[in-house]
Amino acid sequence: MSVKVLYFASLRESLGYSHETLTLPPTIATLGDLRAHLARRGGVWEALGDGHNVRAAINQEMAGPDALVQPRDEIAFFPPVTGG
Amino acid sequence: MTSDAPLAAASLEACVSVQAADFDPGAETLALSAGRRDVGAVATFVGLVRADKGAAEASEISVMTLEHYPGMTERSLQAIVREAWERWSLQGVRVIHRFGPLVPGERIVFVGVASAHRGDAFAACEFIMDYLKTRAPFWKREDTPEGGRWVDARETDDAAAARWGSPKVQG
Numbered sequence A: 001m002s003v004k005v006l007y008f009a010s011l012r013e014s015l016g017y018s019h020e021t022l023t024l025p026p027t028i029a030t031l032g033d034l035r036a037h038l039a040r041r042g043g044v045w046e047a048l049g050d051g052h053n054v055r056a057a058i059n060q061e062m063a064g065p066d067a068l069v070q071p072r073d074e075i076a077f078f079p080p081v082t083g084g
Numbered sequence B: 001m002t003s004d005a006p007l008a009a010a011s012l013e014a015c016v017s018v019q020a021a022d023f024d025p026g027a028e029t030l031a032l033s034a035g036r037r038d039v040g041a042v043a044t045f046v047g048l049v050r051a052d053k054g055a056a057e058a059s060e061i062s063v064m065t066l067e068h069y070p071g072m073t074e075r076s077l078q079a080i081v082r083e084a085w086e087r088w089s090l091q092g093v094r095v096i097h098r099f100g101p102l103v104p105g106e107r108i109v110f111v112g113v114a115s116a117h118r119g120d121a122f123a124a125c126e127f128i129m130d131y132l133k134t135r136a137p138f139w140k141r142e143d144t145p146e147g148g149r150w151v152d153a154r155e156t157d158d159a160a161a162a163r164w165g166s167p168k169v170q171g
Helices: A009-015 A033-039 A043-048 B009-014 B027-031 B071-089 B117-135 B155-160
Strands: A003-006 A020-023 A055-058 A076-078 B016-019 B041-048 B063-066 B093-097 B099-103 B107-115 B138-144 B147-150
Touching: A003 A009, A009 A043, A009 A076, A009 B016, A009 B138, A009 B147, A033 A043, A076 B016, B009 B016, B009 B071, B016 B071, B027 B041, B027 B093, B027 B107, B041 B117, B071 B093, B071 B117, B093 B117, B107 B117, B117 B155
Parallel strands: A003 A076, B016 B093
Antiparallel strands: A003 A020, A055 A076, B041 B107, B063 B099, B063 B138, B093 B107, B138 B147
16 A cells, blocks of 8 residues: 655654655554554664654544554654644 | 634634734734623733753754644644633634744744633633643744754643643644
């Protein structure tokens, strides 16, 4: 399946781009699976793995590791928010 | 948005603005009770860019840039307003949050709440700010003449949001 992935703030800056379209292997069912998959790219991508403070949203709603990833989802990764 | 009726989606949308432009706190405050005879209290909060020392502690912030997640930002602010509307007896709510580059002294955020009595107005105004700071997808970057850095989230903000109890709005 194919999903759109967005990155924001310090994460976007360290990765060097703000979005990409990914074709995922069939083994990826949940957001936790996707995070582990991306973290395996190494380097700054390791920030998406366990124990790092990166939050995620699926289709513009905050989502935890057990949330299911569906075809054409918009998935965003970002640091804890600092507005207001 | 000014109505005692359950919130329609359209009025919820109308009470939240995410914009680069400045706003007029006086006009926004007046609008919360304009033409009404049942509003007894309007509580407002205005957040401003402070000229703190930057990360290097050498010189003051010259620019604070707010990044946001267009679409999710509006949805999350609307969810926070909907929850305030359910928790307290309110007659009007207005939330404006700016993005883009801002200099010290500039306004960042406006929260205004109209109610029959001050208790609900004060509480809902503070609740909306506390939830906004921990749940709305905005990120601040501070620039000084020595360089820039992204502002870290603060545990005190999480504690402030947590005192309102278990959220319906996930963060």
